[in-house]
Amino acid sequence: xxxxxxxxxRLTAQRDILxxxxxxxEIADGPVIELGLGNGRTYDHLRERLPGRRIIAFDRVxxxxxxxxxPDCDLILGEIDQTARPFVGINAxxxxxxxxxxxxxxxxxxxxxxxxxxxxxxxxxxxAASGVKLDHPxxxxxxxxxxxxxxxxxxxxxx
Amino acid sequence: xxxxxxxxxRLTAQRDILxxxxxxxEIADGPVIELGLGNGRTYDHLRERLPGRRIIAFDRVxxxxxxxxxPDCDLILGEIDQTARPFVGINAxxxxxxxxxxxxxxxxxxxxxxxxxxxxxxxxxxxAASGVKLDHPxxxxxxxxxxxxxxxxxxxxxx
Numbered sequence: 001x002x003x004x005x006x007x008x009x010r011l012t013a014q015r016d017i018l019x020x021x022x023x024x025x026e027i028a029d030g031p032v033i034e035l036g037l038g039n040g041r042t043y044d045h046l047r048e049r050l051p052g053r054r055i056i057a058f059d060r061v062x063x064x065x066x067x068x069x070x071p072d073c074d075l076i077l078g079e080i081d082q083t084a085r086p087f088v089g090i091n092a093x094x095x096x097x098x099x100x101x102x103x104x105x106x107x108x109x110x111x112x113x114x115x116x117x118x119x120x121x122x123x124x125x126x127x128a129a130s131g132v133k134l135d136h137p138x139x140x141x142x143x144x145x146x147x148x149x150x151x152x153x154x155x156x157x158x159x
Numbered sequence: 160x161x162x163x164x165x166x167x168x169r170l171t172a173q174r175d176i177l178x179x180x181x182x183x184x185e186i187a188d189g190p191v192i193e194l195g196l197g198n199g200r201t202y203d204h205l206r207e208r209l210p211g212r213r214i215i216a217f218d219r220v221x222x223x224x225x226x227x228x229x230p231d232c233d234l235i236l237g238e239i240d241q242t243a244r245p246f247v248g249i250n251a252x253x254x255x256x257x258x259x260x261x262x263x264x265x266x267x268x269x270x271x272x273x274x275x276x277x278x279x280x281x282x283x284x285x286x287a288a289s290g291v292k293l294d295h296p297x298x299x300x301x302x303x304x305x306x307x308x309x310x311x312x313x314x315x316x317x318x
């Protein structure tokens with residue numbers, strides 16, 4: 001499979017997962033956290049699906065298209081494992097993490113802190129969606145839509 | 160439509176168009192030119208679909224994933240309207256242009272030189288595929304696959 005095809009499948013999985021969460025699952029009150037703003041396309045999607053909800057976006061540097069630029073107060077730049085620490089305990093309803101680098105070895109490094117950070121940001125019962133598999137005793141895997149291959153995108157509920 | 164959905168449609172259109180060209184159309188001898196290497200995903204797709212074919216890739220700066228890195232001799236960096244000039248007359252069999260900036264006003268500026276450059280790079284009878292509409296008397300629009308919306312991706316044959 002070419003990298004173009006693989007990318008289409010990843011984005012489609014991302015859309016289907018976020019749509020399932022926003023349409024079919026109960027999302028408690030509380031902010032949404034976007035870890036890895038990138039171009040801002042999933043930020044835009046979440047903003048459209050969850051109108052009025054506060055979405056706080058994190059990235060190392062801002063590369064977002066101006067059509068998907070969060071307000072200054074909701075855009076936190078710098079190394080995410082550091083900049084997100086002050087938000088621990090914010091009781092997020094949903095954390096979406098799309099910080100895949102495209103390099104497996106780097107993603108492996110991120111995994112070491114990502115699962116723990118997501119647990120610390122989420123409210124009990126909150127939902128995590130991630131393009132990399134998470135691993136923490138408080139994160140319980142949820143079923144994914146039939147359209148999504150089981151190794152491409154992941155959903156968890158925090159206990 | 161969110162920007163995520165729009166992007167999925169654009170990439171799917173890109174894949175379907177390139178697949179149609181590589182599978183169903185007669186591609187003459189001669190190199191393939193990729194204007195706008197980006198992450199290298201369509202380069203990877205073309206390389207898979209047209210094995211053994213020389214593909215020369217252009218971009219302002221190199222942002223390609225290392226899995227999709229062209230050999231040094233086939234990677235030309237700098238402002239494309241300048242760096243591609245020495246390749247005029249190379250008789251390319253196929254030119255694929257994906258230089259959309261995500262900003263309509265910038266894309267409009269690119270259009271002024273892109274159509275002319277593509278004509279100058281293509282062999283007579285050569286094929287151009289582009290994410291922006293091209294406009295030149297020597298570029299004749301070809302039908303696109305039914306799966307692709309008519310304003311999303313474009314194919315032309317050079318007279």
